[in-house]
Amino acid sequence: xxxxxxxxxxxxxxxxxxxxxxxxxxxxxxxxxxxxxxxxxxxxxxxxxxxxxxxxxxxxxxxxxxxxxxxxxxxxxxxxxxxxxxxxxxxxxxxxxxxxxxxxxxxxxxxxxxxxxxxxxxxxxxxxxxxxxxxxxxxxxxxxxxxxxxxxxxxxxxxxxxxxxxxxxxxxxxxxxxxxxxxxxxxxxxxxxxxxxxxxxxxxxxxxxxxxxxxxxx
Numbered sequence: 001x002x003x004x005x006x007x008x009x010x011x012x013x014x015x016x017x018x019x020x021x022x023x024x025x026x027x028x029x030x031x032x033x034x035x036x037x038x039x040x041x042x043x044x045x046x047x048x049x050x051x052x053x054x055x056x057x058x059x060x061x062x063x064x065x066x067x068x069x070x071x072x073x074x075x076x077x078x079x080x081x082x083x084x085x086x087x088x089x090x091x092x093x094x095x096x097x098x099x100x101x102x103x104x105x106x107x108x109x110x111x112x113x114x115x116x117x118x119x120x121x122x123x124x125x126x127x128x129x130x131x132x133x134x135x136x137x138x139x140x141x142x143x144x145x146x147x148x149x150x151x152x153x154x155x156x157x158x159x160x161x162x163x164x165x166x167x168x169x170x171x172x173x174x175x176x177x178x179x180x181x182x183x184x185x186x187x188x189x190x191x192x193x194x195x196x197x198x199x200x201x202x203x204x205x206x207x208x209x210x211x212x213x214x215x216x217x218x
Contacts, residue, residue: 107155160206
């Protein structure tokens with residue numbers, strides 16, 4: 001079966017609509033609407049990806065673990081909730097790393113731009129370490145995988161590179177909110193989800209284009 005980007009149009013529109021509803025709910029403080037709309041984001045994005053590119057197991061695995069990271073932590077509280085989220089999104093990052101690895105020679109891993117990613121990771125770790133306590137170990141492991149995903153994403157397609165960077169920013173904001181006492185922006189969930197939803201969408205869009213232009217097949 002031949003998959004065309006145009007066939008994904010309605011699903012992309014549904015994803016965009018769900019994202020707008022979710023962000024509006026974040027701003028309005030409508031917790032239930034925010035939760036339900038967040039649960040729909042990754043399934044809609046995955047469906048749009050399949051419609052445009054077919055079944056690519058590693059990418060779908062990453063989106064699936066991202067969906068679990070969006071939903072399962074709600075069943076827990078406090079540190080258990082945070083660890084559940086970190087564990088599930090760690091699995092998503094590993095799946096993305098495996099998907100992007102064949103393109104590593106084109107990535108920032110071999111360019112001076114790598115220094116910017118290393119500096120961002122070091123700065124985030126320095127900001128979060130004093131407040132992380134016993135969670136510092138999991139935070140470091142996750143941060144390394146997150147940064148590696150973002151770096152390798154640059155080798156797939158420019159859109160995927162931007163998406164990986166936004167994913168890094170999103171999770172960085174979560175870490176700051178959890179561990180940095182000085183971090184207190186208005187409506188923090190809005191900024192987390194804006195960068196997360198946009199980042200995931202750009203990652204997928206770049207993969208679709210890279211598949212067509214470069215034979216990317218993850």
